[in-house]
Amino acid sequence: MKHYDSLIIGHITKDFNIDHLNNLNEICGGAVLFSSASAFVLGHSTGAVTKLAEKDRDRLDSFTINKDDVYCSFCNDSTTMKNEYFTADKEKRNSTCLSCADPFTVDDLPSVDAKIYHFAGLLYGEFPNEMVIECSKKGAVALDVQACLRHADMTNGLMYFEDWADKRKILPYITYLKTDAAEAEIMTGTNDREKEAKILFELGAKEILITHNTEVLVYDGKKIYTCPIRARNLSGRTGRGDTTFAAYINERLNYSIEQALLYATATVSLKMETPGPIKSSRKDIEEYIEKFYSDYKC
16 A cells, blocks of 8 residues: 555646736646645655546646546546636636536545545535545545635536535545635635634634735644745646645645644745746755745744
């Protein structure tokens, strides 16, 4: 049986990205792609579980982890999205879901062992509650709440966000919870990031990570930790939160919150300077820390 630091579960997409100047770029994306790359470059044993139509199996070539560590189930369709960005920093966008792959089930999980089961979804309904609960019996569960808040109306493809009805039921099973500031506001009713983190902790999650375009925040029920993003450009903005979260939770297997947060924030800062999944090395990230985070103490 194979053993992984993290097993990352999610759909890989084909994204049609249109920037603020109306330039079109077609690229494979999805939280599972960016997250697995992030964990892998830091030296962690990483597996990925995905689901797509057999006609789209070439999307699997976009994974940067070892091909033997990608577990794919085939279904009738794949997830495809269109993203229209309205600003150069890509902070404002309109996303449309063109097609969806089938939801995951417990049967899609390979016979492997993992320290962390990382749910890296894109849309509500991809993961049944029972799957999250079952994985919590095997290891720590990490959840990106995007897959709990973002819905798609498949009559027109439009996507929208609404609060997660089952948050009080499922959050107690979550060791690591990732959200961005806007998603956290939907779940908590406040736009103060520290208050958001504390409310989400009270709802049951053990460690909360909230991303923002200026910094990353972590709360463990005792203390608020923050670390600034210091990317020199934003050409690789897509996949920011996924890269951060995977780096953080995998580093937490061996290091303190402060150390894991530093490596996660440096990893995403470096990744944001180049489009696509990160393809650097742990040495590159450590050199980035020496150059741009010499003032950060952990």
